[in-house]
Amino acid sequence: MIPVFIWAPEEEGSWPPGGASQWWLDRSLAALNGDLEKRGSRLIIRRGPAVETIRQLAAESGASAVFWNRRYEPASIGRDRQAKTTLREQGIAAESFHGNLLLEPWTILNATGEPFRIFTAFWRACQRKCAELSFSRPISDDAVHRLPPPEHWPHTLDIAELGLAPVVAWDRGLRETWEPGEAGAMKQVERFRNEALQHYSEVRDQPFAVGTSRLSPHLHFGEISPQQLWRTCGQDGGEAYLRQICWREFAYYLLYHFPQSAEEPLRREFGTFPWKADPKNFKAWTQGKTGYPLVDAGMRELWHTGWMHNRVRMVAASFLVKHLLIGWQEGAAWFWDTLVDADLANNTLGWQWVAGCGADAAPYFRIFNPVLQGEKFDPSGAYVRRWVPELAGLANEWIHKPWQAPASAKVDSTYPCPVIAHEDARARALNAFRSMASIGR
DNA sequence: TGAAATGTTGGGGCG
DNA sequence: ACGCCCCAACATTTC
Numbered sequence: 001m002i003p004v005f006i007w008a009p010e011e012e013g014s015w016p017p018g019g020a021s022q023w024w025l026d027r028s029l030a031a032l033n034g035d036l037e038k039r040g041s042r043l044i045i046r047r048g049p050a051v052e053t054i055r056q057l058a059a060e061s062g063a064s065a066v067f068w069n070r071r072y073e074p075a076s077i078g079r080d081r082q083a084k085t086t087l088r089e090q091g092i093a094a095e096s097f098h099g100n101l102l103l104e105p106w107t108i109l110n111a112t113g114e115p116f117r118i119f120t121a122f123w124r125a126c127q128r129k130c131a132e133l134s135f136s137r138p139i140s141d142d143a144v145h146r147l148p149p150p151e152h153w154p155h156t157l158d159i160a161e162l163g164l165a166p167v168v169a170w171d172r173g174l175r176e177t178w179e180p181g182e183a184g185a186m187k188q189v190e191r192f193r194n195e196a197l198q199h200y201s202e203v204r205d206q207p208f209a210v211g212t213s214r215l216s217p218h219l220h221f222g223e224i225s226p227q228q229l230w231r232t233c234g235q236d237g238g239e240a241y242l243r244q245i246c247w248r249e250f251a252y253y254l255l256y257h258f259p260q261s262a263e264e265p266l267r268r269e270f271g272t273f274p275w276k277a278d279p280k281n282f283k284a285w286t287q288g289k290t291g292y293p294l295v296d297a298g299m300r301e302l303w304h305t306g307w308m309h310n311r312v313r314m315v316a317a318s319f320l321v322k323h324l325l326i327g328w329q330e331g332a333a334w335f336w337d338t339l340v341d342a343d344l345a346n347n348t349l350g351w352q353w354v355a356g357c358g359a360d361a362a363p364y365f366r367i368f369n370p371v372l373q374g375e376k377f378d379p380s381g382a383y384v385r386r387w388v389p390e391l392a393g394l395a396n397e398w399i400h401k402p403w404q405a406p407a408s409a410k411v412d413s414t415y416p417c418p419v420i421a422h423e424d425a426r427a428r429a430l431n432a433f434r435s436m437a438s439i440g441r
Numbered sequence: 442t443g444a445a446a447t448g449t450t451g452g453g454g455c456g
Numbered sequence: 457a458c459g460c461c462c463c464a465a466c467a468t469t470t471c
Contacts, residue, residue, distance in 0.1 A: 119442095205442085247442095310442095311442085314442070353442085362442080362443085363443095363471090364471085365443085365444085365470080365471040366442090366443050366444080366471090367443070367444070367471090368443065368444085369443075369444060369445090372443085372444075373443090426444085426445090426471095430471060434471080
């Protein structure tokens with residue numbers, strides 16, 4: 001048996017893995033190779049093109065079969081199909097498997113045979129179907145104590161030759177925050193199940209608490225499967241978490257059924273929306289210098305750790321789209337490059353949801369108030385103080401609206417004033433979005 | 442998986 | 457005792 005990884009970023013359409021993803025992949029491959037070596041095996045690494053490379057490798061090693069887990073991104077589907085055809089033409093068995101999702105997207109449709117567009121309806125269908133299926137346990141560690149090596153190991157690249165690791169050392173925060181690989185995923189699951197799952201529905205929205213699973217990058221890279229989580233996280237209060245897992249399913253489901261949605265708004269009338277070109281404010285947003293503490297804390301957490309708490313993602317994304325009127329695709333591209341959990345399906349759903357142009361999306365008039373969101377979900381200001389040190393000395397009363405603080409308050413003068421007043425931005429957004437509401441629906 | 446504006450209710454102060 | 461006003465608290469509606 002020869003475990004293989006082929007690096008072919010140019011085959012990912014418009015979405016080759018970004019900087020943070022490449023950082024994770026570098027570490028994850030190293031971890032996987034280490035795990036395999038403990039079992040008398042190792043990972044063989046090649047550079048794409050993927051189909052030709054796997055055909056070549058199968059031929060030179062005399063393989064009789066090639067197996068892999070299916071992927072669902074538009075660019076991956078065609079490649080999977082082509083790989084099967086090519087290998088089978090050579091007399092090599094080729095099979096792909098269902099490992100990255102709970103349910104295959106083509107197996108769930110509504111009563112009229114159409115894809116669901118409303119999450120709650122989709123969620124109910126998932127619950128029904130998953131209850132019927134009852135996922136089996138993964139093969140135990142003991143059972144794969146040793147993997148049979150081939151007679152001759154084929155040539156392999158060194159992981160470093162893929163050039164995934166940062167050239168300049170910008171990754172300190174990522175290294176301090178994450179442990180890529182299956183062992184890291186299992187630790188995170190244990191931590192989540194022991195410390196957070198029970199109070200998940202109350203704590204998951206508090207960005208300073210470690211109340212969420214923090215499994216998104218592990219899920220994205222296949223270091224843990226949603227089926228494992230479904231089996232082990234459903235009990236006492238875990239249903240709220242399974243619901244979040246199904247948001248991930250819904251994202252893949254929508255991208256499968258609407259493959260254009262990574263690039264284009266699902267609701268056509270948004271195609272002509274007059275988004276602003278505003279490089280100055282876009283830069284302020286990326287750097288966490290909008291003057292709104294919760295937004296800035298989130299954007300800085302993202303830059304430092306490659307991750308942002310989900311509640312803050314919604315607020316920060318909403319700020320870009322609704323306060324600044326900058327197109328969701330620009331935000332999606334920034335997240336794509338900076339998130340270690342950058343995932344085409346999830347990123348697309350999240351941004352289309354925020355912009356109001358996706359399936360079951362936020363209505364145009366739902367505009368987060370970054371001050372109120374801060375006061376509601378970070379009442380102690382601990383999250384803001386952690387990521388915006390300029391405000392660390394500020395009292396709770398002003399921590400989410402430092403521009404209103406009295407002159408005597410301790411605000412570092414380098415912290416910017418709001419790039420736009422909330423009331424003005426809200427009025428402007430309502431005007432701009434209102435016309436969208438009447439069309440379509 | 443909002444927020445703001447507007448409407449309603451009911452207790453208490455007061456003439 | 458009664459009506460009136462005020463306004464917080466809650467509910468509804470509108471964006």
